Amino acid sequence: MDKLLTAKSEPLWNTDKRIIFLISGLIVLLFALPHFGLNSFYLHLMIMIFMHAVMAQSWNVIAGFSGQISLGHGAFFGIGAYATSFLYVQYGISPWIGIFVGIILSGFAAILIGIPMLRLSGHYFAIATLLIGISFQIIFQRWEWVGAASGVWVPMTSGDSWFALQFHSSKMPYYYIFLVFFIITFFLVWILSRSKLGYRLRAVRDDPQAALSLCINVSNYKIIAYVISAMIMAPMGSLFAQYILIIDPDRVFNIEISIIVLLITVLGGIGNVWGPIVGAAILIPISEYSRIYLGGTGGAVDLILYGLILMLICIFRPEGLISFFPKNILERKKQR
Amino acid sequence: MTTEIILQAVATGLMMGLIYALIAAGLSLIFGLMDIVNFAHGEHLMLSMFSSFWLWSLFGLDPIFSIPITILLMALCGVLTHYFLIRYILKAKMLIQICATFGLSIFIRSIAQFLWTPDFRNIDKPLLEGRLEISGIFIGQPQLFASLVCLVAFVLLYLFVTKTETGLALQATAQDRHAAEILGIPSDKMFAIGWAIGLGCVGVAGGMMANYFFIFTDVGINFALFAFVAVALGGFGSIIGCLYAGIIIGLVESLGGLLIDPSFKLLYVFAIYLLVVIFRPQGLFGRY
Numbered sequence: 001m002d003k004l005l006t007a008k009s010e011p012l013w014n015t016d017k018r019i020i021f022l023i024s025g026l027i028v029l030l031f032a033l034p035h036f037g038l039n040s041f042y043l044h045l046m047i048m049i050f051m052h053a054v055m056a057q058s059w060n061v062i063a064g065f066s067g068q069i070s071l072g073h074g075a076f077f078g079i080g081a082y083a084t085s086f087l088y089v090q091y092g093i094s095p096w097i098g099i100f101v102g103i104i105l106s107g108f109a110a111i112l113i114g115i116p117m118l119r120l121s122g123h124y125f126a127i128a129t130l131l132i133g134i135s136f137q138i139i140f141q142r143w144e145w146v147g148a149a150s151g152v153w154v155p156m157t158s159g160d161s162w163f164a165l166q167f168h169s170s171k172m173p174y175y176y177i178f179l180v181f182f183i184i185t186f187f188l189v190w191i192l193s194r195s196k197l198g199y200r201l202r203a204v205r206d207d208p209q210a211a212l213s214l215c216i217n218v219s220n221y222k223i224i225a226y227v228i229s230a231m232i233m234a235p236m237g238s239l240f241a242q243y244i245l246i247i248d249p250d251r252v253f254n255i256e257i258s259i260i261v262l263l264i265t266v267l268g269g270i271g272n273v274w275g276p277i278v279g280a281a282i283l284i285p286i287s288e289y290s291r292i293y294l295g296g297t298g299g300a301v302d303l304i305l306y307g308l309i310l311m312l313i314c315i316f317r318p319e320g321l322i323s324f325f326p327k328n329i330l331e332r333k334k335q336r
Numbered sequence: 337m338t339t340e341i342i343l344q345a346v347a348t349g350l351m352m353g354l355i356y357a358l359i360a361a362g363l364s365l366i367f368g369l370m371d372i373v374n375f376a377h378g379e380h381l382m383l384s385m386f387s388s389f390w391l392w393s394l395f396g397l398d399p400i401f402s403i404p405i406t407i408l409l410m411a412l413c414g415v416l417t418h419y420f421l422i423r424y425i426l427k428a429k430m431l432i433q434i435c436a437t438f439g440l441s442i443f444i445r446s447i448a449q450f451l452w453t454p455d456f457r458n459i460d461k462p463l464l465e466g467r468l469e470i471s472g473i474f475i476g477q478p479q480l481f482a483s484l485v486c487l488v489a490f491v492l493l494y495l496f497v498t499k500t501e502t503g504l505a506l507q508a509t510a511q512d513r514h515a516a517e518i519l520g521i522p523s524d525k526m527f528a529i530g531w532a533i534g535l536g537c538v539g540v541a542g543g544m545m546a547n548y549f550f551i552f553t554d555v556g557i558n559f560a561l562f563a564f565v566a567v568a569l570g571g572f573g574s575i576i577g578c579l580y581a582g583i584i585i586g587l588v589e590s591l592g593g594l595l596i597d598p599s600f601k602l603l604y605v606f607a608i609y610l611l612v613v614i615f616r617p618q619g620l621f622g623r624y
Binding site for chain 1: 367373421424425428429430431432433434435436438439440441442443444445446447449450561564565568599600602603606609610613614617
């Protein structure tokens, strides 16, 4: 039966030359950037952009490619954060191993949540994930074994340590770690979007009935997308935990995480590999700067902006900012 | 654990349940009418509580008397929401619809936080205070009054939707907006009316709760979550289903809190939602 599905996967190099140059140039630039004497604020800004781009990319896989709107994606972020910190604090296991444990745990959680939930359609799935996201926060707030509401405090090492994934003298190592994860995720999702799996996911999104009639097992593909998405999210939680070294349920399971990934993706362009990157590159500086200049007033100015941007984008540009860019360049080269 | 404590919990649950039911009815009406889930429902509830609070604080109007004003304000708010946001996303994909109302909820909540700070407020010395004792069970007067008003509002809403011409036009639009348009029912106007009534329900509930509940910017979140659960439980677009669902939720919340562990109250209600949508996706009283 599999031969019926003739969608061919597209190799990445089948792309406009200008885009290939742009990507290689960007990668070189990003690797060289810290050597131009950025102060630690700009390093922090770049780290946040990388982190949020990956998080939004994760959400893009489930919402953009397979069309299921998850409003509780923060759960996987939190699982990743708790996995590394908890293993390191309790058992002294290196966060590097913790990252992989977090990825696996998130994948399992996604399977467990996905099997019953992904049968639900549209709104019901969105609400279910919203409730699940909040449930995770409530459960971790009361779970004594993982520190309940006070969370996990990662003890500081005396100096920089690659084993403990802690760097106190400079933000540079964090920058490179986040950058590498950012690049890996970008290519993974790009390959995914051009693979058979990616085409089938989009078929599931656009017309489940038609996909079903072509022998695509709709619910299985939704679960696959959900698991991939969760596994991309988890390492960001782990790295974030290592970056700030204190985690608590209100921070890593916060509903704001689920909101911001949605916002970035919708702003940049949903269902597009470039969308989350554009979205994060625009939104995170806005958010950080508005927090610097207006944060002291106690008002939630950055949140006002988020809400406004989200509504305006939905009304005027549902395809996101990336749709200003000529489509034929971003897509693969025309078949001759 | 005596029977009195359990009866007390049942009474509390019933009274909260009627309020949940009315909030859910507003959500269900909009959902059934235009297939859009108002993710800003909780924020609208918060606005109505603040409206009640400011009318009391600035003009000295007791919440009981300011209820009509609150309802009117919320209905206006619903019409504005429809004309400035919802109208543009009617034909958009579901994803965009969810994001838009989600954006609205963030916007309203953060504007409220910006203007009024996240402080907790309450109304001092309202007209209705104190409690009644009925054979060992204590019932707060404002709570009792609020739930009775909600019940009356619910009955009125039900009669409006099933008996009046406008209500029937609303139902027709909900079933098939194109067919209704052919019959001369302007769907745009019906949507605006739907939003006005839906948020008017929230206005009643919020205005009454302002009597005894703390008023703060995040107050709506839990109520909105419960309203989502109630709509799923009662069945898509079923208004009478919301009444039963609201009461069930109120009872589960208070009895679950009493019998098992109060800190997981929300989880019991969420569990109901998950069980219902998995095993009976049409809800308990759904028409489909």
